[in-house]
Amino acid sequence: xxxxxxxxxxxxxxxxxxxxxxxxxxxxxxxxxxxxxxxxxxxxxxxxxxxxxxxxxxxxxxxxxxxxxxxxxxxxxxxxxxxxxxxxxxxxxxxxxxxxxxxxxxxxxxxxxxxxxxxxxxxxxxxxxxxxxxxxxxxxxxxxxxxxxxxxxxxxxxxxxxxxxxxxxxxxxxxxxxxxxxxxxxxxxxxxxxxxxxxxxxxxxxxxxxxxxxxxxxxxxxxxxxxxxxxxxxxxxxxxxxxxxxxxxxxxxxxxxxxxxxxxxxxxxxxxxxxxxxxxxxxxxxxxxxxxxxxxxxxxxxxxxxxxxxxxxxxxxxxxxxxxxxxxxxxxxxxxxxxxxxxxxxxxxxxxxxxxxxxxxxxxxxxxxxxxxxxxxxxxxxxxxxxxxxxxxx
Ligand code: PLP
Numbered sequence: 001x002x003x004x005x006x007x008x009x010x011x012x013x014x015x016x017x018x019x020x021x022x023x024x025x026x027x028x029x030x031x032x033x034x035x036x037x038x039x040x041x042x043x044x045x046x047x048x049x050x051x052x053x054x055x056x057x058x059x060x061x062x063x064x065x066x067x068x069x070x071x072x073x074x075x076x077x078x079x080x081x082x083x084x085x086x087x088x089x090x091x092x093x094x095x096x097x098x099x100x101x102x103x104x105x106x107x108x109x110x111x112x113x114x115x116x117x118x119x120x121x122x123x124x125x126x127x128x129x130x131x132x133x134x135x136x137x138x139x140x141x142x143x144x145x146x147x148x149x150x151x152x153x154x155x156x157x158x159x160x161x162x163x164x165x166x167x168x169x170x171x172x173x174x175x176x177x178x179x180x181x182x183x184x185x186x187x188x189x190x191x192x193x194x195x196x197x198x199x200x201x202x203x204x205x206x207x208x209x210x211x212x213x214x215x216x217x218x219x220x221x222x223x224x225x226x227x228x229x230x231x232x233x234x235x236x237x238x239x240x241x242x243x244x245x246x247x248x249x250x251x252x253x254x255x256x257x258x259x260x261x262x263x264x265x266x267x268x269x270x271x272x273x274x275x276x277x278x279x280x281x282x283x284x285x286x287x288x289x290x291x292x293x294x295x296x297x298x299x300x301x302x303x304x305x306x307x308x309x310x311x312x313x314x315x316x317x318x319x320x321x322x323x324x325x326x327x328x329x330x331x332x333x334x335x336x337x338x339x340x341x342x343x344x345x346x347x348x349x350x351x352x353x354x355x356x357x358x359x360x361x362x363x364x365x366x367x368x369x370x371x372x373x374x375x376x377x378x379x380x381x382x383x384x385x386x387x388x389x390x391x392x393x394x
Contacts, residue, residue, distance in 0.1 A: 022334045023380045027221075027312065027373035028170050028198060029338055034223035037268040041225065044260035052257050053248065062259045069266035073230060076273050077215070078206040085231045085249045086262050090197035090218030091121040092242070093231040094164075096253070097193040097214040098125040100239035101162040102134055109161035113137045113190075115147045115176075117353045118166050122195055126164075139165075144306035145174035145357050152181055156188040166195040167210070168203070171353040171369055172305030173313030175203065182211040191237065197221055197229075201272035202310050203280075213237050219261065224268035228261035279374050283312035286372050286381050290314060293385040299392060302363055304354065312372035317359055318392060321366020329391045330368075335384055338369040 024032070044065060050058035052066050071081045087093045102112060114126055116138040126136040137155045139147050147165055156163070163185040168175045182192040193214040199205055201222025207215055214237070218229040231253075233239070245254025272279075294301070300319035318326070323339035330337055354364050370384065 020334045021380070021383050023376070023383060024336050025370045025372055025376065025380070025384060026336045026338050028173075028310075028369065028371035030220045030226065031223045031373060032375075033225055033264070034268045034271055036271055037224055037264040040267040041260040041264040044263055048259075052259060053246070062257075065263050066257050066259055069262045072266040072270055074232075076269055077200070077232060078208045079232050080235060082250060083207075083232055083235055085233060085253050086257060087229045087231055087253060088227055088255075088258070089229045090119075090195070090216050090221070091229075093216030093218070093229050094119070094121040094193075094195055095125050096231055096242035097216060097233075097239070098122065098162065098164055099129065100242050101191055101193070101214075102129050103240035104238060105161040109159045111135045111137065111157055111160040113139065113152065113155050113160060113163045115139045115141060115165050116356045117141050117145055117169055117171075117174075118164070119170055119195060119197070122164055122166070123352075134161075141174075141356050143357050145169050145172050145304075145353065146306060147176055147181060149177065149180045149184055153184045156185065156190060158188075160188065160190045162191050162193060164193040164195070166197075167199040167205070167215075168196070168310045169305070169353060170198045171351055172315045172357065173198075173309035173371075174306040175199070175308045175310065178210045178212065182213075186211065198310055201269055202276070202312075204273075204276065207232055207234070214239075219265035219268060222268055222272045224265040225261045228258055228265050230265070275374070280311045282374070283372055283376075286376055286378065287312065287314055289378060289381045290370070290385060293382065294388070297385070297389050299389070301366075302359070304357060304359060304367070310371075312376075314370040314372070316368060316370070317354075317363035318366035318368075319363050321363075321392065323365060323367045326366070326368055326388070326391060330384075330387055333383075333387045333391075335387055337384075338371070339367060 048061045050062050052059055052063040070084045074081045074084045112126055112129060112134055114122055130136050139151050141147055165176055165181055167178055178194050185192040191213045194212045196205055196215045197218045200217040213234045215232040220226040241252060243254045248254055248257060302317050304315035327339045350364060354367055
């Protein structure tokens, strides 16, 4: 491994001032609320607090704002307003799509097909259905995390209720071939849902082009507020209600609307999508810079995930490294990244995604996930790389 001071003398890394900075590089976990979204939300947290379902004039503005947000979001993904249902988060959207479809077909169709690299909101919904008698097929993925269309085709049976495969993976950033996967499901007359939580606001998403029947999204992944999401459900598709109660959301998802957050989500989504091209090229530039800087370090590492991936996602595994330790040392230097394993005080559980793509044993523990965002700068990359090198040097 080349020492940090030698890298500096070779002009690869320019930062000589290693004063502690605060760098957020965990945008796949959550994002900061957009300033524009926050100011659009404010009136609905203050004077416009009426319940959209009420009949008096104080309800008019909130009701109109919810309708406008629904229309905006629908247009941004090529849907119709009446196909957008507000939920409390991506997790709820996934639960509703999966359990709602399963319950709709109870006694008729027993099979659900998913992939083994889904988020736990999908995996644990499927596990729940297994407990009550459904049969779940967890499709394998290749070394880059891609679901094979042929393997889906072979898993589809007459009694399949739903296929649910994510659009983009939260750990390794791989984008799935949803267009071809949904086509195969439809050839067998099976509904197709995609978890697009990591994709919306980061890559162009159009429900018609993807050919999906249902799609889940979450605002806090694209600079919207936390605790709000939506489910796109194609017109004519009927699934069981998940939240029972009043008649909100076209009688299909009960609960008084979170007006301010709905407004904030629509504004943030519009803002992010309007700058998606500039953001993508900036993030691609930063990722290339990271790769260039780390390449000359002499460290032994591998990258995880496919080339077709979410912009700004770097999943890197250092040979014989300890991702948890690296994460904590980076934190001490003011850098927020994520790791490839979920640990508790007693055990370190390896990520199901890294296991599924078969990251070699001597690399897998040394995995960190860096997810860059619009506010990251070139000097952040230099600081991150220098910090990684100086930690691993020791
Ligand atoms: N699906 C994916 C792919 C995610 O990355 C996440 C959050 O990390 C979720 C679902 C859950 O979204 P939420 O945090 O809004 O419940």
